[in-house]
Amino acid sequence: MSVADEIRSKGKRMTVQRRLVLDALQRARHHTTAEEIARQVRSRHPQIDPSTVYRNLEALEGLGFVTHTHLDDRVTRWHRADVERHGHLVCRRCGSEQEIPLRTLEPLGRRLRAEQGFRADLAHSAIVGICRECAP
C-alpha cells in the first residue's frame, strides 16, 4: 500500500502540497525545520503558503509518517518516522548535534518506568551539554 493509499485509508487526502512536503522530508536526511521545508517547497511552488507546510507537518505526524523533536532551541525539527530511532546529544556551545544509539539510553528508560511509571520517549528527548570538541 502506497503512502497515498495509507493516507486515504485514514480518511485524509493526498494533495499536491502534502506530496511536496513528504518529498522534501525524504530528501532531507534528518531533522529539517519547517522553515527549511517551506523554503524548498516554495522555491518551486511560490503560491504554496508556509502555513500549509506547518499544517501538513502536523497532519503527517498525526498519521504517523513523521515525528518531531525539540533540540535545545525553540525550533521544532521534523523527520520521517521510518528512519532508525536514535537519541540526540546537542552541544550548548557549538550547537552541533550528535546521534547516539537508543541502547545507550535504555537503562535510564527502564529505570524511569520502574521508579516513576513514566514511559520515556528517548528518541525524542534531546540531551544538552558540552560536546567533546568544545570541552575545556
Add this chain to the structure above:
Amino acid sequence: MSVADEIRSKGKRMTVQRRLVLDALQRARHHTTAEEIARQVRSRHPQIDPSTVYRNLEALEGLGFVTHTHLDDRVTRWHRADVERHGHLVCRRCGSEQEIPLRTLEPLGRRLRAEQGFRADLAHSAIVGICRECAP
C-alpha cells in the same frame, strides 16, 4: 557581595528593570516563561517594554544568575540558577511536568561522558514521554 555588586563587578549595570526581572524570578518557584515575567513586571510598570525583559533574561543568564530549559514545546522556561538542580519529565499527552532527582540520571551522565566524551547537562534536558496517569 550583593547581586548588584556581582553584576557591577562584571562590568554590567544594575538597572530598575533588571531588578524587577530578578524579583519576578525570585517569586516564581520555577520554570516561568518570559511572557509571564513580562506580564508581572508590566502590571506595575507598564512603560517597561517586553523586549527589555527578554534581553534581561539573556543577560542574567550570561552572568550566571538564571538558566533556561526547553521542555517539550517551543517555549523557553527560566528560573534562578541557585535552586536545587533536578531533571524534568514532561508528559506528551497532558503536558504535566515532573521533577526527578539528578541522582536518577547520573548513571547516564557518566556513561555519555565515558563513551562519547559528552558532558551532559541533565538538569536542563527534558525527557518527554507519557506519565503514569496518562499511560494506557
Add this chain to the structure above:
DNA sequence: CAGGTTATCGCAAGTTGTCGCAATAGTGAC
C-alpha cells in the same frame, strides 16, 4: 559630585509560527 563612557532602554519594525474563514479541490458513490 560633575562629566564622559557605554550598557541598557523604549520604540518601531521585522521574523517566525498560528489561527479563523471562505474558496477550492480530492474522494467515494452512483
Add this chain to the structure above:
DNA sequence: GTCACTATTGCGACAACTTGCGATAACCTG
C-alpha cells in the same frame, strides 16, 4: 464521468518573540 461531501488550501490577521537604533541613565574617574 458527475456530484456531493468535507478535508485542505491561501489569505489576512494575530501572537510571540527578536533586532536595530537613537535616547537615556548607570557607573567610574578625578
